[in-house]
Structures are given as structure tokens and as C-alpha cells.
Amino acid sequence: MILLILLSSLIMGASTGKTGITCANVRCGSPGGCGMVASCPDCEPGPECLEKNDCNTKSCAPTEECVLVQVTCIMAPCYPIAECRPKKTQIRKRRQVGTSCKDVRCDTPAGCAMVRPSGCMDSPTMTGCELKPTCIHVNACTTTKCSPGKKCALHTVQCFTTPCDPVAKCETPLNFLSEPFNPGCGPNEHFVGCKNICSDTKCNEKRKMCPAVCTFPGCVCLNGFFRDKHDKCVTQEECDEQKRKSIKS
Numbered sequence: 619m620i621l622l623i624l625l626s627s628l629i630m631g632a633s634t635g636k637t638g639i640t641c642a643n644v645r646c647g648s649p650g651g652c653g654m655v656a657s658c659p660d661c662e663p664g665p666e667c668l669e670k671n672d673c674n675t676k677s678c679a680p681t682e683e684c685v686l687v688q689v690t691c692i693m694a695p696c697y698p699i700a701e702c703r704p705k706k707t708q709i710r711k712r713r714q715v716g717t718s719c720k721d722v723r724c725d726t727p728a729g730c731a732m733v734r735p736s737g738c739m740d741s742p743t744m745t746g747c748e749l750k751p752t753c754i755h756v757n758a759c760t761t762t763k764c765s766p767g768k769k770c771a772l773h774t775v776q777c778f779t780t781p782c783d784p785v786a787k788c789e790t791p792l793n794f795l796s797e798p799f800n801p802g803c804g805p806n807e808h809f810v811g812c813k814n815i816c817s818d819t820k821c822n823e824k825r826k827m828c829p830a831v832c833t834f835p836g837c838v839c840l841n842g843f844f845r846d847k848h849d850k851c852v853t854q855e856e857c858d859e860q861k862r863k864s865i866k867s
Contacts, residue, residue: 641665643777650674655686655698672700681705724753731757733784736774756783764788803837806851810838818845821857 641652643665650668663685673684683705686698719730731754738747749771759770765788772784803809810817817838819825839851846852846860 639665643779643782645778653686653698655688657688666698668698669695670697672697676700676702678702719751722751722753726753726755728754728757730754731759731772731784733772733774736776738773752784754784755781758783758786762786762788804850806840806843807837808840810835813838818851820844821846821852822861 641654644652644667646652646667648667648669650671652665653668653671653673654663655666655668656663666686668686671686673686676684678684679702681704682702685701685703687701688698689696719732722730724730730751732749733752733754734747734749752772752774754772757772759772762770764770768788768790770786771789773787774784775782813836817836819839821844823844839845843851843853844857846857852860
């Protein structure tokens, strides 16, 4: 019985130490929660669900981190021992610091993509939901088609079993959600963040069907005004007057 307990603890430590999975990917219902446990003093730690986690009360120096080390179990229960180890330099994590993918170097199959954090699926404009450069294995946006005026965005999901690739969601681009003031607009005009070829109705022009596609921001005529041949926004009466003058000439 003792031999079986010893072998099972060693196998578990060895199997979890090489996967690269952390406690961020594991949900535990045990009293001690999840802890990074090494099966031997020189082994890489892996996540395990614990009955007791001594790292919660262990005090380490700023240059050290607490790691739980599995012990040879003679009589259960046997809890891992908390040790302070020098922090390892995470070169790859340093490379991933940046505000865009041009600042990030990835070794993953799909490279870098801008991804929203978990919990931002229904409120992408909320503070803390900004897109962040992330190394991913699969880019779901490459196979996702969005309707006109929408743009595909990747969202992190809660991960229980790795790998967990971000999911795709069609969103309205943030620059189309607001209409900033632009002092360059002329009389009877206002600035919009989403403009297309049908945003302005020209004088005496019949209304036509237009695709709901945002091409660029710009100035458009206010409601009740029309774009004349001089590129100014005028009333219907002014449009009629210009038409009469053109017929006479």
C-alpha cells in the first residue's frame, strides 16, 4: 500500500511538471485549492489540487517564489513541503509585453493576435476589456465572416482543459460607436465615425438601397439637408432653386 502511494505521487508530479499548465488553467474544490507542486527538488512544478497549501503562509524574499515539493509518503496524508526558490527569468514573457502584435514574438502556430480578456464577451467597451497581444494556437477569426459594419474580435474563454483557444465574436468597431466633434465640418453638417457612399442624399436624388458598410469617418448633412453640386448642405428649397436655375441656363 505504501509503495502504491509513493508511485502514484511520483507519477502525478512527473506528468504535470512537463505540460506547462499552471493553476490558472485548473479549478479545484479541495480546501487548499490549486498549488504548483514539484515531484522532486530539481523538477519543474505542475498544478495539483491540495488539501493543504503551506505556500499560503510561507514568506519568501522578493527574488524568490514559493514552490511545493512532493515528499516521500510513508503514511498518508502527506502534504507537499513549501520551499523558497529563486525566481526564473521568463524571457518569453518579457517579449510578450506590448500594446500591439508588432511588439510581440510568438512561437505558437497562429502567432500573435489581439485578444480581449475573459469576461468581456458582452461588454467589450468596459474598462479592462481592451484588446491585448496574445500568442495563440488557432485564430478563429480566419474562418469567421461578420455582417457589414461588424469586425471579428477574439475573446479569451475560461479554461478547464488546455489548450483553450480564444473564441471569435463579431463586434461593432469602437471607432464607429462614437461620433467625436470635428470643427472642420461646414454649416448644416456634423461628424460621424461611420460614413458610407449613401450617408448624404444629394439634391433631387431618389433614395437608393445601400450596403450598411462603414468605409471611413467624415462630415455628413444634418437631417433635412441635402448635398448640392457645390458640396454644401442645403435645404430642399435651395435644391429646387438650383434646379430651376440649371434648367433656365
